[in-house]
Amino acid sequence: MKINVFGTNISALVCAGCLAETGNEVVLVGNRENDRSEPGLVKLLDAQIDAGRLRISNVFDIETDYQIVSFNSGQCAEAKAVAIELAKGTKSSRCVIIRSNFTMGTVKEIEKLSKIDCVVNPDFASDGRAISGFMRPDRIIIGSRNADALQRFKRLFSPFNRNQNVMIEMSPESAELTKYATNAMLATRISLMNELALAAESLGADIEEVRQGIGSDKRIGSSYLYAGIGFGGTHFGEDLERIQQIINPSDAKEGLLQAVRRINEQQKEVLFRKVWKHFDCQLEGKIITLWGISYKPNSNSIEGAPGLELIKAFLNQGARIQIFDPMLDINFMIWMRENLSLEQQSNIQISSEMYDVTQNSDALCVVTEWQPFWAPDLDKLKELMNTPLILDGRNLYDKEWIKENGFTYYGIGR
Amino acid sequence: MIETNAYANLNKLSDSIKESHLKTLFESDPERFKDFHIRMDGLLFDFSKQKINSKILDELLNLATESKLDEWIGKLFSGEKINHTEGRAAWHTALRDVESPRPEVAEQWRKMEMIVNQVHNKQFRGYSGKAISDIVNIGVGGSDLGPLMITHALDKDKHPHAPEVHFVSTLDAQQLQKLFASLDPATTLFVVASKSFTTIDTLSLAETSREWLQEYAPSDSAVMRHFVGISTNPEKMSEWGILPEYQLLFWEWVGGRFSLWSTIGFSIALKLGMQGYNDMLKGAHAMDQHFKNTPFKENIPVMLGLVGVWNTNFLNLSAQAILPYDSRLKYFASYLEQLEMESNGKSTRRDGSKITYRTCPILWGEVGPNAQHAFYQLLHQGTERVMSDFILFSQGASQSERATFHQNLNVANCLAQSRAMMIGQASENLHKNYPGDQVSNTMLLDQLDAYHLGMLVALYEHKVFVQSVIWDINAFDQWGVELGKKLALEILEHIEGKSVENLDSSTAGILTNIWKQSNED
Numbered sequence: 028m029k030i031n032v033f034g035t036n037i038s039a040l041v042c043a044g045c046l047a048e049t050g051n052e053v054v055l056v057g058n059r060e061n062d063r064s065e066p067g068l069v070k071l072l073d074a075q076i077d078a079g080r081l082r083i084s085n086v087f088d089i090e091t092d093y094q095i096v097s098f099n100s101g102q103c104a105e106a107k108a109v110a111i112e113l114a115k116g117t118k119s120s121r122c123v124i125i126r127s128n129f130t131m132g133t134v135k136e137i138e139k140l141s142k143i144d145c146v147v148n149p150d151f152a153s154d155g156r157a158i159s160g161f162m163r164p165d166r167i168i169i170g171s172r173n174a175d176a177l178q179r180f181k182r183l184f185s186p187f188n189r190n191q192n193v194m195i196e197m198s199p200e201s202a203e204l205t206k207y208a209t210n211a212m213l214a215t216r217i218s219l220m221n222e223l224a225l226a227a228e229s230l231g232a233d234i235e236e237v238r239q240g241i242g243s244d245k246r247i248g249s250s251y252l253y254a255g256i257g258f259g260g261t262h263f264g265e266d267l268e269r270i271q272q273i274i275n276p277s278d279a280k281e282g283l284l285q286a287v288r289r290i291n292e293q294q295k296e297v298l299f300r301k302v303w304k305h306f307d308c309q310l311e312g313k314i315i316t317l318w319g320i321s322y323k324p325n326s327n328s329i330e331g332a333p334g335l336e337l338i339k340a341f342l343n344q345g346a347r348i349q350i351f352d353p354m355l356d357i358n359f360m361i362w363m364r365e366n367l368s369l370e371q372q373s374n375i376q377i378s379s380e381m382y383d384v385t386q387n388s389d390a391l392c393v394v395t396e397w398q399p400f401w402a403p404d405l406d407k408l409k410e411l412m413n414t415p416l417i418l419d420g421r422n423l424y425d426k427e428w429i430k431e432n433g434f435t436y437y438g439i440g441r
Numbered sequence: 442m443i444e445t446n447a448y449a450n451l452n453k454l455s456d457s458i459k460e461s462h463l464k465t466l467f468e469s470d471p472e473r474f475k476d477f478h479i480r481m482d483g484l485l486f487d488f489s490k491q492k493i494n495s496k497i498l499d500e501l502l503n504l505a506t507e508s509k510l511d512e513w514i515g516k517l518f519s520g521e522k523i524n525h526t527e528g529r530a531a532w533h534t535a536l537r538d539v540e541s542p543r544p545e546v547a548e549q550w551r552k553m554e555m556i557v558n559q560v561h562n563k564q565f566r567g568y569s570g571k572a573i574s575d576i577v578n579i580g581v582g583g584s585d586l587g588p589l590m591i592t593h594a595l596d597k598d599k600h601p602h603a604p605e606v607h608f609v610s611t612l613d614a615q616q617l618q619k620l621f622a623s624l625d626p627a628t629t630l631f632v633v634a635s636k637s638f639t640t641i642d643t644l645s646l647a648e649t650s651r652e653w654l655q656e657y658a659p660s661d662s663a664v665m666r667h668f669v670g671i672s673t674n675p676e677k678m679s680e681w682g683i684l685p686e687y688q689l690l691f692w693e694w695v696g697g698r699f700s701l702w703s704t705i706g707f708s709i710a711l712k713l714g715m716q717g718y719n720d721m722l723k724g725a726h727a728m729d730q731h732f733k734n735t736p737f738k739e740n741i742p743v744m745l746g747l748v749g750v751w752n753t754n755f756l757n758l759s760a761q762a763i764l765p766y767d768s769r770l771k772y773f774a775s776y777l778e779q780l781e782m783e784s785n786g787k788s789t790r791r792d793g794s795k796i797t798y799r800t801c802p803i804l805w806g807e808v809g810p811n812a813q814h815a816f817y818q819l820l821h822q823g824t825e826r827v828m829s830d831f832i833l834f835s836q837g838a839s840q841s842e843r844a845t846f847h848q849n850l851n852v853a854n855c856l857a858q859s860r861a862m863m864i865g866q867a868s869e870n871l872h873k874n875y876p877g878d879q880v881s882n883t884m885l886l887d888q889l890d891a892y893h894l895g896m897l898v899a900l901y902e903h904k905v906f907v908q909s910v911i912w913d914i915n916a917f918d919q920w921g922v923e924l925g926k927k928l929a930l931e932i933l934e935h936i937e938g939k940s941v942e943n944l945d946s947s948t949a950g951i952l953t954n955i956w957k958q959s960n961e962d
Contacts, residue, residue, distance in 0.1 A: 293571070300570030308568060308663045343564035 170202020224440025234440030259322025319395025587701025724895025746907025763806030774806030
């Protein structure tokens with residue numbers, strides 16, 4: 028089948044690559060600039076281009092059967108421009124598949140402008156696991172009111188629906204809201220766990236034990252129950268905000284989702300607060316090492332990352348910062364330039380080695396759960412650090428093991 | 442004043458004009474407004490509804506000249522020690538000299554800016570590491586009234602990241618206890634503003650706040666993260682425990698009631714941001730320049746002061762009403778109560794001799810539309826002759842239809858009241874007879890923002906100074922408030938010792954009753 032995929036984000040690249048891999052003839056209307064951010068993506072795209080099934084171009088055929096819109100959420104205008112182009116076509120067998128996470132109502136507009144039936148198919152795969160998420164999805168949500176369009180969509184996606192049927196059909200509005208609601212639910216679980224972590228701390232309980240206890244309840248399930256230093260990225264915050272906008276005109280004023288956001292903003296600074304209290308509110312001249320900046324492992328994305336809030340908080344109290352992150356990138360340098368004074372920038376030292384970076388430091392904050400951080404050489408750390416103090420923002424460690432090795436240990440909720 | 446030729450001439454002139462009704466001045470000269478108003482950029486001063494004519498105006502100007510007002514203005518601006526009873530300058534104009542600031546003033550601006558930005562960027566941290574969200578300004582007199590008046594008036598212009606700013610001044614601690622009930626100690630910052638840092642009112646409240654924080658904070662050093670001190674006395678601040686980086690300074694040449702221009706204005710800067718604070722200084726500086734450089738006849742503070750002297754000493758008016766037609770100026774009259782009455786409420790001349798003429802009138806006021814339903818009855822039909830200042834802004838709350846309607850209504854009311862007071866309305870039924878003939882000024886400003894409010898406050902400061910020169914008063918001391926403070930300490934000792942020995946029978950009687958009551962409780 029012939030397909031156009033519009034967009035340059037990871038979701039678009041993965042979609043184009045995976046559909047090409049299953050034998051389709053795909054034109055990616057965009058570019059590959061984001062291909063390094065996702066594990067396996069470069070290889071996938073290279074292979075499909077070599078096989079001749081994937082082309083990257085700015086020119087596209089408006090009569091192509093499948094037009095997949097995968098722009099970023101903010102690119103509604105681009106999507107509408109494509110829709111207007113498509114309206115010039117005549118072939119009735121075409122369908123538009125919208126995988127972008129646009130604001131409510133955009134789908135209707137695209138349908139009207141393009142004069143083609145649309146199918147809403149939200150992308151649930153999380154960054155870092157985008158390819159497997161596409162190839163072996165938990166569920167494929169299909170929002171459409173048109174039976175023909177539905178059939179066409181099912182035909183295209185049948186290779187990813189072989190083991191058992193995971194397709195769920197619903198109205199386009201429900202499909203859109205399902206996407207927002209999924210993120211809102213996950214974000215809410217995280218903020219709830221972070222609130223419970225506070226309770227655990229004051230009770231002397233361990234939130235990790237509590238997590239296992241409640242996660243084993245089938246009604247609850249065990250995923251997204253990790254207390255930590257707050258969620259980053261753009262999706263959760265964006266979708267919380269969107270649902271809030273939809274709720275606002277109604278009478279509901281209790282603000283659960285606002286609380287979820289506020290708790291998360293507070294949580295991003297939780298390691299700062301622990302260090303601040305540990306040193307009795309005096310951080311002038313202290314050296315703080317951060318392991319990890321990206322908001323999750325295997326990614327260079329720092330958008331909304333808790334590490335950035337920590338950097339600002341520590342620098343403002345006169346501390347110095349030392350950073351190691353395996354994928355630290357130009358985007359971090361840009362962030363520094365835009366958010367920090369020259370003097371503050373001069374108080375940041377970036378290292379390319381996870382142990383060297385801890386030299387002389389008064390605290391080690393584990394910010395991102397990159398795999399190399401899971402089993403650190405404590406002897407080495409103790410030798411290098413000025414103060415043996417570990418703040419485990421992801422509850423990676425057996426706290427007793429850390430303490431037995433002579434470190435002061437702070438986790439989240441334990 | 443009384444030794445001048447102008448005084449004698451004005452006395453003569455007053456006899457005839459006292460007899461003529463204010464409305465006849467308008468009837469005999471339809472162009473009266475033209476002769477009796479002054480404009481400067483941003484402000485119109487209309488004093489045509491005063492009982493004066495051009496002869497009186499000239500003699501008032503002579504009075505200013507004979508009183509050597511120009512020399513005194515020179516002394517004020519050059520920082521001479523014109524507060525001779527305390528051996529200090531009264532150099533508030535130097536605090537707002539945005540064109541060529543003194544280095545020590547600019548240094549404190551920078552320190553203020555640093556703290557203000559930390560608070561606005563949510564990087565000023567309390568004991569828990571959470572960012573400060575609420576400010577409690579503890580101060581009395583000038584350390585309270587100025588910042589309270591300005592922050593209330595300019596609430597609409599607050600910085601998008603401004604913390605909530607609360608004010609506490611009364612030593613009964615009622616305001617403070619109310620705040621404790623609603624504030625989070627982890628995110629509350631106390632600003633302790635006291636010139637000497639010994640004022641018992643302020644320090645007792647600061648101490649109560651410190652005890653409140655000690656209940657929650659893990660250590661004493663953590664508690665001190667919640668206190669910014671503002672004083673002329675860094676030693677006392679350090680002694681109390683204020684961290685050096687949280688000490689803001691001003692100087693002995695800044696009088697309490699002129700201190701909002703100094704670091705005492707910190708709460709204002711927290712609310713408005715440094716930009717808003719600077720705009721306020723700029724507005725005041727513009728008024729300073731006008732006052733210093735404009736010939737007296739065109740000089741608004743000079744004329745405002747002279748008209749007041751005319752009313753007080755020649756027409757024998759004894760009260761001054763302040764009537765702003767904008768609810769945002771709710772605290773403006775209280776602010777002026779201190780500025781005018783603490784400055785000129787005196788009966789001793791500069792040389793120490795007793796004054797034989799009247800000085801500062803009793804001043805009070807209220808937002809105009811509210812006052813209309815309160816004390817305007819007295820202004821229209823009472824036995825007291827009162828001078829009024831109407832304060833009005835050209836620009837309303839917004840451009841919307843409803844806002845324009847309300848603004849028109851507001852303007853109409855303001856102009857109606859000053860006109861009714863002037864013209865009156867005769868009736869044979871004395872219950873419905875309005876004698877009129879009550880004098881007033883009207884100040885029309887372009888809009889209520891930091892710049893124009895700075896200008897307005899500086900206008901009244903200079904008015905007060907002009908009058909103090911004519912009355913031969915030191916406007917910058919306040920010995921009158923000392924006796925009460927001293928007696929309070931003595932009585933406190935009596936209370937703590939439960940003794941009424943050597944107290945007058947009234948004081949003793951009241952104390953005995955208080956003790957009886959608390960025994961029964």
